[in-house]
Amino acid sequence: xxxxxxxxxxxxxxxxxxxxxxxxxxxxxxxxxxxxxxxxxxxxxxxxxxxxxxxxxxxxxxxxxxxxxxxxxxxxxxxxxxxxxxxxxxxxxxxxxxxxxxxxxxxxxxxxxxxxxxxxxxxxxxxxxxxxxxxxxxxxxxxxxxxxxxxxxxxxxxxxxxxxxxxxxxxxxxxxxxxxxxxxxxxxxxxxxxxxxxxxxxxxxxxxxxxxxxxxxxxxxxxxxxxxxxxxxxxxxxxxxxxxxxxxxxxxxxxxxxxxxxxxxxxxxxxxxxxxxxxxxxxxxxxxxxxxxxxxxxxxxxxxxxxxxxxxxxxxxxxxxxxxxxxxxxxxxxxxxxxxxxxxxxxxxxxxxxxxxxxxxxxxxxxxxxxxxxxxxxxxxxxxxxxxxxxxxxxxxxxxxxxxxxxxxxxxxxxxxxxxxxxxxxxxxxxxxxxxxxxxxxxxxxxxxxxxxxxxxxxxxxxxxxxxxxxxxxxxxxxxx
Ligand SMILES: Nc1ncnc2c1ncn2[C@@H]1O[C@H](COP(=O)(O)OP(=O)(O)OP(=O)(O)O)[C@@H](O)[C@H]1O
Numbered sequence: 001x002x003x004x005x006x007x008x009x010x011x012x013x014x015x016x017x018x019x020x021x022x023x024x025x026x027x028x029x030x031x032x033x034x035x036x037x038x039x040x041x042x043x044x045x046x047x048x049x050x051x052x053x054x055x056x057x058x059x060x061x062x063x064x065x066x067x068x069x070x071x072x073x074x075x076x077x078x079x080x081x082x083x084x085x086x087x088x089x090x091x092x093x094x095x096x097x098x099x100x101x102x103x104x105x106x107x108x109x110x111x112x113x114x115x116x117x118x119x120x121x122x123x124x125x126x127x128x129x130x131x132x133x134x135x136x137x138x139x140x141x142x143x144x145x146x147x148x149x150x151x152x153x154x155x156x157x158x159x160x161x162x163x164x165x166x167x168x169x170x171x172x173x174x175x176x177x178x179x180x181x182x183x184x185x186x187x188x189x190x191x192x193x194x195x196x197x198x199x200x201x202x203x204x205x206x207x208x209x210x211x212x213x214x215x216x217x218x219x220x221x222x223x224x225x226x227x228x229x230x231x232x233x234x235x236x237x238x239x240x241x242x243x244x245x246x247x248x249x250x251x252x253x254x255x256x257x258x259x260x261x262x263x264x265x266x267x268x269x270x271x272x273x274x275x276x277x278x279x280x281x282x283x284x285x286x287x288x289x290x291x292x293x294x295x296x297x298x299x300x301x302x303x304x305x306x307x308x309x310x311x312x313x314x315x316x317x318x319x320x321x322x323x324x325x326x327x328x329x330x331x332x333x334x335x336x337x338x339x340x341x342x343x344x345x346x347x348x349x350x351x352x353x354x355x356x357x358x359x360x361x362x363x364x365x366x367x368x369x370x371x372x373x374x375x376x377x378x379x380x381x382x383x384x385x386x387x388x389x390x391x392x393x394x395x396x397x398x399x400x401x402x403x404x405x406x407x408x409x410x411x412x413x414x415x416x417x418x419x420x421x422x423x424x425x426x427x428x429x430x431x432x433x434x435x436x437x438x439x440x441x442x443x444x445x446x447x448x449x450x451x452x453x454x455x456x457x458x459x460x461x462x463x464x465x466x467x468x469x470x471x472x473x474x475x476x477x478x479x480x481x
Pocket of ligand 1: 072108174175176177178179180181182194196225241242243244245248294299301311312
């Protein structure tokens with residue numbers, strides 16, 4: 001630009017305009033500034049409206065799904081036949097993984113959510129069938145399916161279970177575990193049941209519910225507590241079991257029973273053998289096998305004939321045949337947990353074998369696995385027992401409350417089994433089927449050669465013995481899925 005052009009521009013821009021006599025460059029400046037302000041304003045309006053839009057999203061979905069972390073969908077075929085398929089899907093929106101159980105076709109759907117009172121149900125699809133408020137017992141038991149659609153057991157309504165347990169009253173409480181309260185109850189058909197109302201603490205109820213249903217829903221065995229059905233309504237998760245009417249082993253061993261225990265040696269052997277049969281069935285009679293993970297005396301329920309029934313499958317894990325172990329968060333009960341599992345989290349069925357060994361020791365001695373009230377050297381049951389056996393003082397380990405002493409041979413045989421079960425090397429621990437034979441075998445203390453020769457026969461017998469005790473009266477119910 002030449003000097004002449006510059007001077008011309010300056011004089012032109014400095015000319016006063018008709019707008020309040022302002023000079024042209026001032027007007028141009030104001031105009032440009034106004035445009036910038038306008039653009040900025042439009043941009044901020046745009047961003048704010050976008051933010052609002054996105055933050056509204058969850059609220060909008062509230063109309064479709066509940067804002068709280070759980071939602072239960074029952075998907076039911078309204079099929080004229082009684083074989084209507086249904087499903088229960090439990091969806092955690094927070095940290096809990098989705099849980100689904102046998103989802104059927106979703107022509108009809110009813111949603112029960114935590115937000116609603118248990119008496120409401122809400123439709124979510126065009127074809128929705130509402131059970132007349134049956135979601136929470138408000139609609140009455142008659143409108144809900146009586147037969148479970150999971151392929152086993154019964155689907156109980158909250159109303160039914162409330163009626164059975166006197167409204168989940170305190171008088172009906174028979175026990176309280178880490179995951180829920182157990183009530184005794186009597187159903188409309190006079191069946192005595194135990195109802196476990198799972199605590200709804202951050203998804204634990206869902207996990208426990210799913211695990212128990214998966215692990216023992218279809219299982220029938222005389223030494224495993226039978227799960228009769230379940231209730232899924234609103235935030236409620238309940239499990240309905242056969243009622244076992246003689247308390248648990250922990251109460252009989254450590255409760256205030258006076259100087260002489262009602263548990264004789266033969267009762268104790270019966271309890272040990274029954275528990276071994278139940279475990280052998282879980283480990284060797286099912287596919288995938290079930291690792292219980294919480295074998296302990298309070299989880300061994302007893303009937304009036306002192307038969308053992310293993311209960312509380314809330315921590316159970318399934319192990320497929322192609323899997324030798326799973327790594328999991330270490331769970332279980334202090335004193336019963338196998339050392340390798342406690343150290344590495346690697347879980348195999350041998351972890352249950354270890355706990356079973358501790359249980360045998362507890363039954364023989366009447367002592368708790370860890371008892372700080374005892375003198376040093378006796379606090380840890382395994383260590384004390386090993387020392388006593390090593391010092392040839394086996395006869396001194398027996399529960400002083402036992403009405404009569406077992407024969408020395410029987411005692412030693414049982415101690416040997418217990419010690420083998422708690423071998424620090426998990427590989428060296430026997431399988432439960434083998435434990436069962438050791439418990440039954442008369443020749444346990446015979447020379448090694450004879451044991452070797454009978455081993456192949458035992459293997460053959462193993463399977464027969466395990467299968468014999470599973471109740472196959474309900475079709476394929478004893479089979480794993
Ligand atoms: N089917 C049943 N029949 C009779 N009583 C039962 C039944 N199931 C459980 N109980 C009683 O309820 C108690 C509590 O059971 P639950 O399995 O919830 O807890 P736990 O095993 O004692 O403790 P945790 O779950 O913390 O290991 C049991 O010890 C038992 O006395």
